[in-house]
Amino acid sequence: MTTRNHCLERDAQDPLADLRDQFDLPPGVIYLDGNSLGARPKASLTRAQHVIAHEWGHDLIRSWNSAGWFDLPKRLGDRLAPLIGAAAGEVVVTDTTSVNLFKALAAALSMQAADPASAGRRVIVTERSNFPTDIYMAQGLSSWLDRGYSIQLIDSVDELPAAVGADTAVVMLTHVNYRTGYQHDMRATSALARAAGALIVWDLAHSAGAVPVALQADGADLAVGCTYKYLNGGPGAPAFIWVPQKHQVRFRQPLSGWWGHAAPFEMAPGFVPTDGIGRALCGTQPIVSLAMVECGLDVFAQTSMAAIRDKSLALTDLFIELVEQRCGHHPLGLVTPREHARRGSQVSFTHPHGYAVMAALIARGVIGDYREPAIMRFGFTPLYTSFTDVWDAVEILRDILDRQDYNVDAKRDAVT
Numbered sequence: 299m300t301t302r303n304h305c306l307e308r309d310a311q312d313p314l315a316d317l318r319d320q321f322d323l324p325p326g327v328i329y330l331d332g333n334s335l336g337a338r339p340k341a342s343l344t345r346a347q348h349v350i351a352h353e354w355g356h357d358l359i360r361s362w363n364s365a366g367w368f369d370l371p372k373r374l375g376d377r378l379a380p381l382i383g384a385a386a387g388e389v390v391v392t393d394t395t396s397v398n399l400f401k402a403l404a405a406a407l408s409m410q411a412a413d414p415a416s417a418g419r420r421v422i423v424t425e426r427s428n429f430p431t432d433i434y435m436a437q438g439l440s441s442w443l444d445r446g447y448s449i450q451l452i453d454s455v456d457e458l459p460a461a462v463g464a465d466t467a468v469v470m471l472t473h474v475n476y477r478t479g480y481q482h483d484m485r486a487t488s489a490l491a492r493a494a495g496a497l498i499v500w501d502l503a504h505s506a507g508a509v510p511v512a513l514q515a516d517g518a519d520l521a522v523g524c525t526y527k528y529l530n531g532g533p534g535a536p537a538f539i540w541v542p543q544k545h546q547v548r549f550r551q552p553l554s555g556w557w558g559h560a561a562p563f564e565m566a567p568g569f570v571p572t573d574g575i576g577r578a579l580c581g582t583q584p585i586v587s588l589a590m591v592e593c594g595l596d597v598f599a600q601t602s603m604a605a606i607r608d609k610s611l612a613l614t615d616l617f618i619e620l621v622e623q624r625c626g627h628h629p630l631g632l633v634t635p636r637e638h639a640r641r642g643s644q645v646s647f648t649h650p651h652g653y654a655v656m657a658a659l660i661a662r663g664v665i666g667d668y669r670e671p672a673i674m675r676f677g678f679t680p681l682y683t684s685f686t687d688v689w690d691a692v693e694i695l696r697d698i699l700d701r702q703d704y705n706v707d708a709k710r711d712a713v714t
């Protein structure tokens with residue numbers, strides 16, 4: 299039987315334990331919501347001060363060149379690329395995940411339309427359980443195009459082989475499900491799409507910085523993702539888009555702003571896309587927020603996704619084991635796969651009073667979140683979560699459940 303002392307021992311042997319000191323976490327908080335908003339790297343405060351006071355305040359407009367503002371989306375993209383199995387020159391950090399998904403989907407549809415063998419394909423296949431904005435963006439794009447595109451929602455991965463066929467233009471999937479933590483087999487699913495003549499667009503919102511991703515090796519076509527979750531880029535930090543070299547020449551996206559122009563400062567009236575990944579850009583970026591992304595990436599540069607994955611699985615295994623051991627007499631249902639290959643870096647349990655129990659946990663400093671229906675979500679971020687945190691969180695959960703110390707009439711907040 300695992301004890302708190304075992305957890306202390308594991309922390310003492312944890313090769314990532316020192317990285318926690320690079321984050322500013324308030325005392326008395328066990329933060330299990332890095333899958334929604336990553337914790338703040340300490341360095342972000344001095345970086346923000348420098349960007350605001352020096353780069354903006356002192357150097358003013360010269361900073362577009364002297365501080366590298368203009369190249370920042372590409373430079374950060376190059377730094378992020380190794381975390382997702384992409385090459386330099388294939389990723390930009392820019393815009394939001396929703397907007398990047400719009401660009402990626404539009405480009406994928408246009409690639410298919412330009413190929414006589416695929417031009418008749420009109421279906422975008424995705425999952426009903428996908429994060430809603432992904433579905434909404436696909437719906438918005440296809441209805442706006444008004445060319446007979448439709449969205450096919452599947453209810454389980456088992457339906458994919460039958461769903462993806464001669465009429466499928468694009469398969470659009472979120473690699474790790476935001477609610478259940480289910481992780482798709484990127485290689486097998488990408489191969490399935492390719493065999494059917496479809497393109498596959500992956501959303502890495504819950505994967506980047508959370509699980510090893512090998513976009514290139516696994517045969518993905520396009521991808522987007524988030525920097526404010528596991529990558530710790532800060533609230534609303536710009537997202538990213540990956541366009542592999544093999545698709546860059548054919549990549550056409552409708553948000554043809556001047557940042558994607560071949561010669562933006564010629565101020566010519568006609569749009570000519572630049573070569574390379576720059577054509578995924580649209581307009582001027584929020585530099586202060588964008589600069590914070592680097593502070594998160596700096597922490598990742600000190601370790602490896604393999605080490606992060608080892609600890610992530612150890613933390614999630616421990617959490618499942620302890621909840622089942624210590625809270626097993628309560629009506630909790632594990633919805634996250636036990637199989638390592640199918641699990642992201644979160645664990646979700648249902649409870650009939652999930653919202654109220656989560657509210658009670660948060661009131662006692664254990665911050666996870668709640669998603670309909672009845673799902674309590676706990677994100678595990680190996681850079682700053684310890685094994686003892688897991689123990690202590692489960693003890694607080696057990697205490698709340700045993701004493702029924704939660705208010706079933708708790709009022710719902712709009713967010714969290």
Ligand SMILES: *Cc1c(COP(=O)(O)O)cnc(C)c1O
Nearest residue numbers: 394395396429431472476501503
């Ligand atoms: C978090 C998340 C988003 C967020 O999109 P925004 O445009 O940043 O609001 C999109 N898709 C998925 C799958 C997510 O998990």
